Amino acid sequence: MTELLKVEVVKVGIADMKIVKPPCSIRTSGLGSCVGVVVYDEKKAVAGLVHVMLPDSSLSKTGQINAAKFADTGVRELVKRLVKEGARMPFLKAKLAGGAQMFQFASGGDLMRIGPRNVEAVRKQLADLHIQVVAEDVGGNSGRTIEFHLHDCLLNIRTVNKGTKNI
Amino acid sequence: MSFIEKISPLQLDILKEIGNIGAGNAATSLSAILNRKIDMNVPNVRIVSFDEMIEMAGGADHVVASVFLRIEGDASGSMFFVLSLPLAQYLIRKMAGDETFSIDSTPHAELALSCLQELGNILSGSYLSSLADFTQLNIFPSVPSLSIDMVGATISYGLLELSQESDAAIVIDTVLVKDQLLADSIDGHFFLLPDPDFFEIIFGALELTAYD
Numbered sequence: 593m594t595e596l597l598k599v600e601v602v603k604v605g606i607a608d609m610k611i612v613k614p615p616c617s618i619r620t621s622g623l624g625s626c627v628g629v630v631v632y633d634e635k636k637a638v639a640g641l642v643h644v645m646l647p648d649s650s651l652s653k654t655g656q657i658n659a660a661k662f663a664d665t666g667v668r669e670l671v672k673r674l675v676k677e678g679a680r681m682p683f684l685k686a687k688l689a690g691g692a693q694m695f696q697f698a699s700g701g702d703l704m705r706i707g708p709r710n711v712e713a714v715r716k717q718l719a720d721l722h723i724q725v726v727a728e729d730v731g732g733n734s735g736r737t738i739e740f741h742l743h744d745c746l747l748n749i750r751t752v753n754k755g756t757k758n759i
Numbered sequence: 760m761s762f763i764e765k766i767s768p769l770q771l772d773i774l775k776e777i778g779n780i781g782a783g784n785a786a787t788s789l790s791a792i793l794n795r796k797i798d799m800n801v802p803n804v805r806i807v808s809f810d811e812m813i814e815m816a817g818g819a820d821h822v823v824a825s826v827f828l829r830i831e832g833d834a835s836g837s838m839f840f841v842l843s844l845p846l847a848q849y850l851i852r853k854m855a856g857d858e859t860f861s862i863d864s865t866p867h868a869e870l871a872l873s874c875l876q877e878l879g880n881i882l883s884g885s886y887l888s889s890l891a892d893f894t895q896l897n898i899f900p901s902v903p904s905l906s907i908d909m910v911g912a913t914i915s916y917g918l919l920e921l922s923q924e925s926d927a928a929i930v931i932d933t934v935l936v937k938d939q940l941l942a943d944s945i946d947g948h949f950f951l952l953p954d955p956d957f958f959e960i961i962f963g964a965l966e967l968t969a970y971d
Contacts, residue, residue: 605810606819606915607922622819622911625919645915645922653924653955661922694913695827695904706919735912737820752822752908753865 601739604628607661609642609670611677612742619739623690625707627663627714627730630687630740630747631670631723633679637742640674642666646706647713663713671721684723687747687759688714689738691730707731727759766929770962771804774931774953777961778802780893781886782933782949788885789935792878793853802933809918812928816841816948819911823847824862826879826905827916830887832898834960836953837917838886840879846947847907851875862907872905879903886949894964917952924955 604610604620612618620628620643632639642660646652649662659665675681691711711730718725727747729736734751741748746758779802790797805815813819816839824847826840842850848862854874880903891898906913921928931951953961 606813606911606918607809607926620819622813622909622915624908624912624915626912626915645919651923658926661926692912694906694908695916733906735909737909737911 604641604643606643607645607658609640609660609666609673611638611640611673613638613677614742617739617741619737621737623736623738624692624694625690625710627688627690627707627710628736628738629663629667629670629714629718630738631667631674631679631684631718632686632740632742632745633674633683634685634745635683636678636680638674638677638679639740639742639745640670640677641738641740642670644710644714647709663710664717667714667717667721671723682722684721685726685745686718686723687727687740688725689729689736689747689749689759692732692734692736694733694735696733729757729759766806766958770958773962773965774929775802775804777890777893778804778931778933778949778951780889781951782935784885784889785882785949786935788881789878792881793850797935800934802931804929804931806927806929808927809915809922812918812930812952813911813914815930815932816910816914816950817843819909821910822908823910823913824875824905824907825910825913826876826883826903827913828879828883828903829901830898830951831901833896833964834894834898834953834957835920836951836957837920838883838900838952839914839917839948839950840882841910841914841948841950842875843946844907847875850878854878867907876903876905879905882949886951894961896960896964914950917950920954921952928952929958 602618618641644666649665659669691707737750739748786799824842830836933949935947
């Protein structure tokens with residue numbers, strides 16, 4: 593790494609969400625069918641990342657819900673927290689990555705094809721909130737580790753066999 | 760209350776025994792295929808968060824070869840045979856009879872991947888058939904699927920079913936080691952991740968057979 597500033601990396605686990613401000617960057621590792629959604633306000637320098645597993649909270653069979661697990665509740669909760677941290681709704685932008693199909697099954701239920709459904713659900717939720725998706729890297733069959741840097745608002749995406757890129 | 764909080768210590772012991780018998784049979788199969796001694800540790804049954812589950816398999820970023828299959832029939836769940844890359848390379852070399860195979864050169868040859876998939880098929884088959892004998896239940900594996908990628912990306916598939924009901928998983932983990940000297944670098948895990956309704960069915964089946 594050739595970074596001059598020593599920046600702390602905030603890590604987001606599976607079905608988890610966090611908010612960062614400079615000089616921190618925010619990262620989530622090993623996205624498969626899950627989707628990593630970064631929502632940020634560039635001018636206010638605040639960004640949040642949610643690592644969603646499932647498309648819709650109606651899939652939950654229990655009462656209490658971990659909002660970060662589902663695309664619908666996760667995106668909404670993330671935006672709410674960002675606004676609380678000073679972000680402005682009309683200036684929010686989003687970048688997303690993930691939603692891959694890691695295993696090929698001839699049969700198998702809906703859950704085996706969860707990746708594309710997650711992506712679709714995240715896009716719909718962002719559209720409902722009028723948040724523009726400025727970049728995305730979704731689908732395929734590779735796991736992704738993503739890291740978002742606030743100073744240039746670039747999302748770094750690392751895969752095992754397909755190299756690294758910034759979107 | 761989540762189903763996981765209802766599990767008693769005795770039931771955890773039963774799960775441990777399932778892991779013991781299942782992985783024992785699988786280790787025997789592996790030993791027969793490779794014609795050498797395979798060691799196995801006592802299975803670990805743990806109730807873990809999703810993040811902890813991923814840590815158990817080496818961490819979200821860690822690259823492994825994993826054979827994944829669904830357990831179907833009377834009881835359902837997910838099963839993973841997770842191999843470190845050196846172990847995957849060793850096994851492919853042995854099975855394909857190709858000592859020049861390298862796991863680092865991609866894309867991998869079809870035959871190599873097929874070998875690993877077949878190995879996963881055989882081993883999980885022996886694991887599950889012993890579980891079926893033990894419980895008198897009709898359970899069978901789906902066709903396995905292989906992925907060489909990050910732990911976080913692959914293992915999360917086994918958590919999908921569970922994630923609809925809970926934020927924790929019960930995992931039956933057995934470590935296979937080729938021999939003691941190489942234990943650090945060469946290991947393989949069997950992970951059995953039962954679906955929520957698995958427990959009631961398995962424990963029910965065992966109680967019935969106990970009174971027969």
